[in-house]
Amino acid sequence: MSVKFPDVKDLFEAKSVAVIGASASPGKIGYKLIENIKEDGYKGKLYPVNPKGGEVCGYTIYPTIADIPGEVDIAVVTVPAKNTYDTVVECAQKGVKFLPIITSGFAETGNVAEERRILGLAREAGMRILGPNIFGYFSATASLNATFGPRGIRHGKLAIVTQSGALGIAMVGKSTVEHLGLSAIVSIGNKCDLDEADLLEYFQDQDETKVILLYVEGVQKGERFIEVLKKTTMKKPVVVIKSGRSTRGAMAAASHTGSLAGSDTVFDAIMTQCGVLRAETLKESFNWCRFLAEAPEPQGENAVIITNGGGVGVMATDASEKYGVNLYDDQAKLKEYFAPVTPDFGSTKNPVDITGQAGGKEYSQAIAAALTSPDIHAVMALYCETALFTVDTLSKMICETYTQYKLGQKPIVYSIIGGEAIEACTTSLRPNQAPVWEDVYEAVSCIGALYRWHRYRNQKVQPSADIQMNWKRIEEVIQSARADGRTFLLPHESSVVMAEAGISMPKSGIARSSAEAVAMAKDIGLPVVMKIVSKDIIHKSDAGGVLVNIETEEAVAKAYDTIMANAFKYKADAKIDGIEVNEMIKAKTEVIVGARRDGSFGPTVMFGLGGIYVEVLKDVVFRAWPINKEEARKMVLEIRAHKLMTGARGEKPRDIETIVDTILRLGSLIKNVPAITDMELNPVVVYEEGKGAKALDVRILITEK
Numbered sequence: 001m002s003v004k005f006p007d008v009k010d011l012f013e014a015k016s017v018a019v020i021g022a023s024a025s026p027g028k029i030g031y032k033l034i035e036n037i038k039e040d041g042y043k044g045k046l047y048p049v050n051p052k053g054g055e056v057c058g059y060t061i062y063p064t065i066a067d068i069p070g071e072v073d074i075a076v077v078t079v080p081a082k083n084t085y086d087t088v089v090e091c092a093q094k095g096v097k098f099l100p101i102i103t104s105g106f107a108e109t110g111n112v113a114e115e116r117r118i119l120g121l122a123r124e125a126g127m128r129i130l131g132p133n134i135f136g137y138f139s140a141t142a143s144l145n146a147t148f149g150p151r152g153i154r155h156g157k158l159a160i161v162t163q164s165g166a167l168g169i170a171m172v173g174k175s176t177v178e179h180l181g182l183s184a185i186v187s188i189g190n191k192c193d194l195d196e197a198d199l200l201e202y203f204q205d206q207d208e209t210k211v212i213l214l215y216v217e218g219v220q221k222g223e224r225f226i227e228v229l230k231k232t233t234m235k236k237p238v239v240v241i242k243s244g245r246s247t248r249g250a251m252a253a254a255s256h257t258g259s260l261a262g263s264d265t266v267f268d269a270i271m272t273q274c275g276v277l278r279a280e281t282l283k284e285s286f287n288w289c290r291f292l293a294e295a296p297e298p299q300g301e302n303a304v305i306i307t308n309g310g311g312v313g314v315m316a317t318d319a320s321e322k323y324g325v326n327l328y329d330d331q332a333k334l335k336e337y338f339a340p341v342t343p344d345f346g347s348t349k350n351p352v353d354i355t356g357q358a359g360g361k362e363y364s365q366a367i368a369a370a371l372t373s374p375d376i377h378a379v380m381a382l383y384c385e386t387a388l389f390t391v392d393t394l395s396k397m398i399c400e401t402y403t404q405y406k407l408g409q410k411p412i413v414y415s416i417i418g419g420e421a422i423e424a425c426t427t428s429l430r431p432n433q434a435p436v437w438e439d440v441y442e443a444v445s446c447i448g449a450l451y452r453w454h455r456y457r458n459q460k461v462q463p464s465a466d467i468q469m470n471w472k473r474i475e476e477v478i479q480s481a482r483a484d485g486r487t488f489l490l491p492h493e494s495s496v497v498m499a500e501a502g503i504s505m506p507k508s509g510i511a512r513s514s515a516e517a518v519a520m521a522k523d524i525g526l527p528v529v530m531k532i533v534s535k536d537i538i539h540k541s542d543a544g545g546v547l548v549n550i551e552t553e554e555a556v557a558k559a560y561d562t563i564m565a566n567a568f569k570y571k572a573d574a575k576i577d578g579i580e581v582n583e584m585i586k587a588k589t590e591v592i593v594g595a596r597r598d599g600s601f602g603p604t605v606m607f608g609l610g611g612i613y614v615e616v617l618k619d620v621v622f623r624a625w626p627i628n629k630e631e632a633r634k635m636v637l638e639i640r641a642h643k644l645m646t647g648a649r650g651e652k653p654r655d656i657e658t659i660v661d662t663i664l665r666l667g668s669l670i671k672n673v674p675a676i677t678d679m680e681l682n683p684v685v686v687y688e689e690g691k692g693a694k695a696l697d698v699r700i701l702i703t704e705k
């Protein structure tokens, strides 16, 4: 009989909660939980459990969970690690649905076996585990603060999922100070069962949650994570903070949670691909969440800056470029809308400068003009402190215009700069959720985040392109390499895979005598390149095993003998399979196309500037597979040197469509042939538009079995 698992909804709408290890000692976590659940107004039934019995915070303590008279939806476990398994057995017997396990001392300290044993038991019993190694969770729906963090959590629209416990607890406090209400906060710790994807699936359709913040250290089931993220960001904005950006940071994160932080570049690329907003700092993430929880989605791309100072206007212009906010540029329309509310010595160009003499009335008029103008879709209002405003008039103006903008479905941000009075104004406006910042960049970055999400949500999604090939033939090549004890393919084997994949390579063959080499060269067409083929000689050039630009038949025969002699001199006992005779390709634009199976995210594809400097320049971009043609095209145009592809210095554009096709073919290969772990085509020589591309060197790595 298959086991039935409870719906994640029941975790957040729990009707009854037991705390196993509830303690009457106020210093203990088992006490703090009872106190928090009680004081924060949990609506359901609360059952403390401890063999000692007695009373805590006015509740009777049950000696065992079996003694509880009613059903128990949730059992929060706060007993030491050594007692946890037995506790879980009792919870299974009681029919508990969810087990948030606060207890530390499992996978994060190397005690993986015990964590697996507990998970196995929970799976058999149809229970789901949150954690272990967590600070608990909070649900506004049930008014349930099952954490040992701060009390008095403000209810609101932000759901936080955090892998770090301590940081999560700090976020609870910070959200209160920032007047940022929470719909939920969930600590997932070692995430042995419930993970980010499970929670995102729930929050994406939960009405109270308008924006989701994830704090991630490492991703384990990356392919599912990507799938769920793509769906979630179509409905709600998701902001992510990931530690482990630096190499040292990644090491610290790995030892912290017992999970390996994936390569940051890949993570970053995949978040963008999934429409996730990656914040650099905690402050930035909170700024975005606060704004996104309330802001209406823009109806178009035209943003306008309204300012009383030229300097801040220019700063906001720079910030708009940085954060991808499009400034409206129709001068005639701008004049029509703003001339009636701008003094003659001001400017109706964007930034609209209503000058230092503007007071509350002038600001309100200019902001109202932008609201009623159909071609303007978002506003950034900047104010530098002058004597023409009092704190009260400024606060009033902001409150009124902000409310009007919400009703009018247009996003607006304010940046107000000045001394004590301005600070007082910002503080007084925070509880109203008004989008006010002192720093111009902070305000503009919020609008930028909104636009990035909006654009992602509104893009046309084409089906992804999985290309069919003769998988059986490819598997045969891999089997024969394995039979030879190798985890990589030799050039002629890679050539077969490329031919099956429909990726062009220079014409070539393997000669086993100089006469054969000459015949091949004639067939391929002179000039040719000749290379040694031997699994014992990896660095062919160092061994004198590569000769290029061989122009005559005599030279081909001579080159054959020279390469053989060099190879034996380099390694007398090398097993030589022959000499590869290749079409000589004139170097054009050189790119790299690759695909690899990422430890966290599964199949990924890569494109970049190729050749020998690829490691130095690192001008490469990644995507998780699958992608469609449009996304592959975006990759080609995303590298820093993209102008080499579109036609730099009067050159004709390169054949981008062939590269797009090559990326899609490598993606299909890595997805459908699990034995392949890495593929790298470098360089791929790209010709002019319509003339194709050829992969000069192909490296394919395979698994042992």
Ligand code: COA
Pocket (backbone or CB within 6 Å): 020, 021, 022, 023, 024, 025, 028, 029, 030, 049, 050, 051, 052, 077, 078, 079, 080, 081, 083, 086, 087, 102, 103, 104, 105, 133, 134, 135, 164, 165, 166, 187
């Ligand atoms: N059933 C019910 N109660 C039990 C029990 C069982 N099987 N076994 C022990 N208990 C009781 C104990 O008697 C004690 O109650 P008491 O205060 O009345 O004596 C209570 O559970 C707690 O056990 P104790 O041995 O006192 O442990 P503790 O409170 O010092 O620590 C943990 C327990 C779970 C908090 C601790 O082991 C731990 O893991 N701490 C780290 C938590 C953490 O940081 N998590 C990650 C946050 S991000």
